[in-house]
Amino acid sequence: MTSITEATTDMSTFETLESEVRSYCRSFPTIFDKARGYKLWDVEGREFIDFFAGAGALNYGHNNPQIKSKLIDYLTNDHVVHSLDMATVAKEKFLQRFQQVILEPRKMNYKVMFPGPTGANSVESALKLARKVTGRQTVISFTKAFHGMTLGALSVTGNSFKRHGAGVPLHHAVSMPYDNYHDDVDSLSLLERYLEDEGSGLDLPAxxxxxxxxxxxxxxxxxxxxxxxxxxxxxxxxILLIVDDVQVGCGRTGTFFSFEEAGIQPDMICLSKSIGGYGLPFAITLIQPKLDKWAPGEHNGTFRGHNLAFVAATEALTYWETDKLEREILRKGEILQQALNSMTAKHPDTEPEVRGRGLMQGIAFGQEGFAEKVCAAAFERGLIMETSGPDSEVAKVMPPLIIDDEGLNKGLAILEESIQAAKNTR
Structure with missing residues (x-):
């Protein structure tokens, strides 16, 4: 297997001209040129298996040919690309297909809002509407949550490094323990006690x-x-219930919405990343009709209506016309879990813990910096994956949903080799 260290790629343009805020190009120090399905190639022709999937924006793979053909046809026929929130044929088709393929079969009744092209836009719109409808200010979020990088989204994000980047106090949010945050704490009994107790200091949240x-x-x-x-x-x-399905929606855990198995009905749902179908910027906020109290233009933005994303998203919905993709995700999720369990059994000295479900899983390592070493070793061997967690303690496996068994198993073999390589550097 060719190591990336055997050939170099000149990164000087990025180091000289791009801001220090860049991050992923530090983790993956090469210049990528082409991509297809679950693979990428850099300018020197080296092949990489993608266990990153654009941080969850590429559930249907790179340059999905089915979706690409629709985009090419749309562009070559001079259809509308930019339209703010004006009515277009592309928007109409998306709304109709989303209703027919996703909402109606699940007996879900939501209005669709186009808040702007990112997950943070969707979260901001949900927070604003919740406060408008209820007349309350406080929002409860949970430990280790991540909801985006704008001020409202940061206020309900747990990561201290991200929060400090705001540069101003983040108000009107209270963080409570997530499920299994601490073995001795029943997080929801604690939350209920806070709500019942007039002396808890917690105002009734929106x-x-x-x-x-x-x-x-x-x-x-x-x-x-x-x-x-x-x-x-x-x-x-x-209290209104908002589910942020930006990264774990669109089939990442198996079902289209991550909460379907629990049988809950959120008041609002935030979707972005893979709802764009092709990696195109796109977000929607689903709102129960009784809550749709916006005045026209009260929440707006120049790029609410990205028609190329409408086209790609509409075509991506064909994957959900049957349960075939869902069954495949669950089957491959079992392969992934078994492989991760096998790896951790061989390396108990790394203090590993397998986490996740569907095609978002990972290994949390008890040793500081070890997950970062694993991901760096994986990159050298032709596998792209990132860390997650407040201390980057988890090596995260998140391939495109369309990955085949060969690609999944090959990537997992590289991951196992990388764990051993990381141990050898200690």
């Missing part, structure tokens, strides 16, 4: 926002029981 599986927070999975109890608390206290 909303509770959560991820059913915390990706950036370290692959922490909430149980169905915990999610159901959260919903019950929201209903009893007239």
């Amino acid at each position: 909303a509770i926002i959560l991820e059913t599986l915390q990706g950036e927070g370290g692959i922490n999975v909430a149980s169905n029981t915990w999610l159901q109890r959260i919903e019950d608390i929201c209903r009893r206290w007239d």
Whole structure:
């Protein structure tokens, strides 16, 4: 296997001209040129298996040919590309298909809002609307949560490094323990006591926002029981429930929405990343109709209506016309889990713990900096994967959903080799 260290790529342009804020190009120090499916190639022709999938934006793979053909046809026929929130044929088709393929079969009733092209835009819109509708200010979030990099989203994010980047105090949010945050704490009994106690210092919140599986927070999975109890608390206290499905939605855990197995019905749902189908910037906020109290233009933006994303997203929905993809994700998720369990059994000295479900799983290592060494060794061997968790303690496996068994197993073999390589450097 060719090591990337055997040939160099000149990164001087990026080091000289691009801001120091760049991050992924430091983890993957090469210049990428082409991509297809679950593979990428750099300018020197070296092949990489992708266990990163654009941080979850490429569930259907790079340059998906089915979606690409629709985009090419749309562009070559001079259809509208930019339209703010004007009505277009592409938007109409997306709305109709989303209703027919996703909402109606699940007996879900939501209005679709186009808040702007990123997950943070979706979160901001949900927070604003929750406060507008309820007349309250406080929002409850959870330990190790990540909801975005804008001020409202940062206020409900747990990561101290990200929060400090705001440069100003982050107000009107209270963080509570996530499921299994501490063995001796029943997080929801604590939350209920806070709500009941006039002396707790917690004002009745407008909303509770959560991820059913915390990706950036370290692959922490909430149980169905915990999610159901959260919903019950929201209903009893007239609190709105917002589910952030930006990274774990669009099939990442198996079902289209990550919370389907729990049977809950959020008041609002935030979607971005792979809802764009092709890696195109796109986000939507799903709102129960009774909550749709926006005045026209009260939340707007120049890029709410990216018509290329409408086209790509509409075509991507064909994957959900049957349960074939869902069954494949669950099957490959079992392969992934078994492989990770096998790896950790061979390396107990790394203090490993397998976490996650579906095709978002990972290994948390108890030794500081070890996950970063594993991911660096993986890159040298032709595998792209990132760390997650507040201390970058988790080596995260998140391939495109369309990866075949050969690619999945080859990538897992590289990961296992990389764990041993990381141990050899200690």
